[in-house]
Amino acid sequence: MGRVISATLARGLLALLIVVALGPILWTVLGAFKELRDIVTPVPKLLFEPTLDNFATILRNPTIRDGLLHSGVVVSVSVLIGAVLGIPAAHALARHAQRFGDDVQFFVLSLRFMPPVAIAIPFIVIYLDLGIYDTLFGLILVYLITTISTVIWLSVPAFERVPRDIEEAAAMEGCSPFEVFWRFSLPVAAPSLFGAIVFTFVLVWNELLLALTLAAQNATLPVVAASITSLGKEVPWGVINAATVVLVIPPLVFIGLLMGLLNTSVQSGRK
């Protein structure tokens, strides 16, 4: 009997935990479809007449539209360059660089941990002097620190998991190191590499501080979202909720991939 009660209690607690994890997000999604008078109620409303006005406001607002566009350009270009330069480098580090490989990896990973404010402050002045302050090019350039280092950091283990036999057999057949990489290692490691690229995408998409300091006018979506607290007199909670939803969708699309990445890295880490 006591077992049944404690099992039920545990179930209830876990259900509560799922609500705590997802509830805030679902509540925001609901808010995005509410009119302001349905939000400003003493008792929170679960039933209401849904409206698309908030999303319409967002898509009609030129600042937010530009923010979306800038985010798209900056994120895709910096992630693409990060992948093109980072993936071959990761392969070389995993397979060909025994002597100095550790030091290079230490350097690359240490960049991942650099406080953004330590990058932002000097780059403001340097960009002002060079005349590339407040340009998408400048923003892409600093984001390369994040994208290249993250791609390398996550791709090295992916290449280390590629069975050595395949590569050695290919080399015996007379394939050059580049052919081994391009025709054998890359396809085998591809699923994990895709996970690494997605993770990098999420990091850059979510970034605020560098975009805020280095591109005031040509800002990305997080900066625009952070600045719409006071459109007009009242706090436009419906619009803020809708903007939050737009900001949240791209990273959440990839949640399944992150789960897979986590599973493989935990398992290989314990071996």
Add this chain to the structure above:
Amino acid sequence: MTRKIFVRLALVPAISILATLALVSIAGAIWFALMNRTLRSPEYEFVGAYNFLRLLRDSRFFNALEISALWELITVTGTLGLAVLLSVLIYETVQKPLWRNVICFAFLVPVLLPRVAAAFIWRFMYSPSLGVINYLCGLVGIGPVEFLADPSLALISVAVVDIWQWGLFFTVIVLKLMETLPRDPIEAAMLDNARRWEIHAYVTLPMLKGPLVSLALVKAVESLRSFDLIFVMTGGGPGKATETLDLYAYQMGINMGGRISYASAMSLLLLVVTTIAFTVIWKAGKKWAA
């Protein structure tokens, strides 16, 4: 194409871009920290250690240092405590793989949210007049509570959001690590009639000591970049109750007349602390991997 050329072609572009950018920002920070440069005037001169000496007499800097230390303490212990507690709970009560996967998926969602989005979501819920949390508080007769405007509550309220994002994420990691542990020691303890919590306190968790310490250090470095969350939720306020070092450096460098040199000195300090912490993580990680 020989091996040497391939390695060079693969490594040199990526590493040289990274090295150039890192060198430029660090050299820039050191250079500007020794000047008295501001964004307002184009003229500046060498002032030596003046900026660093002034930091020592700046009470707002020490306030920011204290808030940062407090923030580190709350978020790191909160995240790890929650992760250990919840992962043991799930490990014990949920046996079906399907349900475990459902929970893991749910727990991964918060950490994927952009910090700005998480900040807005919770600001909405914390709101004294229309927030859900204050409605719930009202039901049990408390409130309305000014979660973000009360200086004694603001830091904790923001930390809750950070722990919500990272604690649930780390729960998934710790759970996955527990699933990979060998069963023998656990079964041996069960044969000795050890209680459930005793098994975890004395057998499973000690086996995970290495990874748990690594997770704590990763979170400690991650917590240093709390800017997004605090900036959107409180902007450092009320007063200076939530002003961490990166927020103060931002305010100095951008808002208050753009005192770039002073802000550089501060960010250099942050950089040194992070580098030391990171080197410790790296060395520790190597030791446990071996």
